[in-house]
Amino acid sequence: SAVISQKPSRDICQRGTSLTIQCQVDSQVTMMFWYRQQPGQSLTLIATANQGSEATYESGFVIDKFPISRPNLTFSTLTVSNMSPEDSSIYLCSVGTGVLGGYTFGSGTRLTVV
Amino acid sequence: GNSVTQMEGPVTLSEEAFLTINCTYTATGYPSLFWYVQYPGEGLQLLLKATKADDKGSNKGFEATYRKETTSFHLEKGSVQVSDSAVYFCALTSINSGNTPLVFGKGTRLSVIA
Numbered sequence: 001s002a003v004i005s006q007k008p009s010r011d012i013c014q015r016g017t018s019l020t021i022q023c024q025v026d027s028q029v030t031m032m033f034w035y036r037q038q039p040g041q042s043l044t045l046i047a048t049a050n051q052g053s054e055a056t057y058e059s060g061f062v063i064d065k066f067p068i069s070r071p072n073l074t075f076s077t078l079t080v081s082n083m084s085p086e087d088s089s090i091y092l093c094s095v096g097t098g099v100l101g102g103y104t105f106g107s108g109t110r111l112t113v114v
Numbered sequence: 115g116n117s118v119t120q121m122e123g124p125v126t127l128s129e130e131a132f133l134t135i136n137c138t139y140t141a142t143g144y145p146s147l148f149w150y151v152q153y154p155g156e157g158l159q160l161l162l163k164a165t166k167a168d169d170k171g172s173n174k175g176f177e178a179t180y181r182k183e184t185t186s187f188h189l190e191k192g193s194v195q196v197s198d199s200a201v202y203f204c205a206l207t208s209i210n211s212g213n214t215p216l217v218f219g220k221g222t223r224l225s226v227i228a
Contacts, residue, residue, distance in 0.1 A: 033215045042203060042220045043158075092158065096212025100146065100165045103207075103216055107157040 001097040002027050006106030013083055013113050020079045021109045023093035028073035034066075037090040037108070046091075049076050083113045116141045120204050120219035127194055127226050135189040135222045137178075137204035146210035147171075147180055147187040150203040152221075158203070161189075165210060194226045 003026045013019050023032065031050055035043040046066055047055040055068040070076045080087055093106045121136040139145065149161040149171070162171030167182035178189045187204060204219040 029212070031213045031215075043216075043218045045215050045217075048215055094216070096207075096210075096214075098212050100210050101212060102148065102160040102163055103212075104160075105150075105158040 001102060002029065002095050002104045004093060004095065004104055004106040006093055006109060008109055009107060010110040011112070013111065015084050015113055017083055018079055018081045019083065019109075019111060020077050021091055021093075022077050023075070023106050025074045025095055029095040030073070031096065032070065032076045033094040033103075034068065034076075034078045035092045035094060037092065039089070043092065046078070080111065083111075085113045087111065088113045116145065116206060116208050116217045118204050118206055118217055118219035120202075120222050122220070122222070123201075124223040124225055127224070129196055129226055129228050130193045131226075133189070133191040133194045133198075133224065135202055135204075135224070137187045137189065137219060139185050139187065139204075139206050141185075141206055141208050143208055144182075145206040145208045147178070148205045148207075148216065149176070149178055149187070149189050150205060150218075152201045152203065154200070161202070194224070196226045196228055199224055199226050 005024045034046040045058050046061045047057045049055045049068050049070040051070045067079045090108045092108045117140045146165045148163045150158045151161045162173040164171040164180035170179045176191045201221045201223045203221045205216040207214050
């Protein structure tokens with residue numbers, strides 16, 4: 001199955017600043033998925049990133065706040081913009097591993113906004 | 115839309131006890147079903163999956179059977195260990211091509227005491 005390298009693993013940021021999270025996959029994949037996991041909560045899908053087109057955002061998430069880039073089939077970034085303490089969460093990227101396969105997740109970025 | 119409902123935790127068991135974590139789902143068509151595990155401070159790992167009705171997924175002593183008639187995918191283990199302490203997430207995707215994201219349940223925290 002695919003292996004994802006996600007970084008940074010954690011960061012502490014000042015409110016009002018932005019953080020860019022990177023995910024590198026060891027194989028080419030069509031879609032990459034970005035999730036948020038708030039403290040003690042489940043995973044919520046932020047957006048789906050397809051190479052060569054704009055990401056598709058879920059209800060409650062907007063491009064200005066969470067811009068995503070997908071420059072090729074192995075890489076994607078998620079930026080958390082103009083951060084506030086409410087953005088403190090774990091952010092994860094994920095890819096599917098093919099038809100009837102599983103889904104692999106990055107190790108996550110634990111973000112704390114102060 | 116698709117959704118997953120898990121039994122609420124936390125669940126606390128003694129070592130060697132029998133574990134059941136209930137999971138039911140709502141989905142169109144023939145979804146693929148998954149259990150993921152998140153150990154303390156770690157990322158998400160695929161525990162097991164099932165892609166069609168009556169399939170049984172198994173791994174590390176855990177089992178779950180895809181029951182279409184009851185729309186369920188309950189996780190079981192005959193004898194839990196302290197090392198099984200983690201959060202368990204039930205998830206589904208309606209089209210398992212790798213290009214459709216997972217929908218997660220809220221997670222169930224399991225604590226196993228010696």
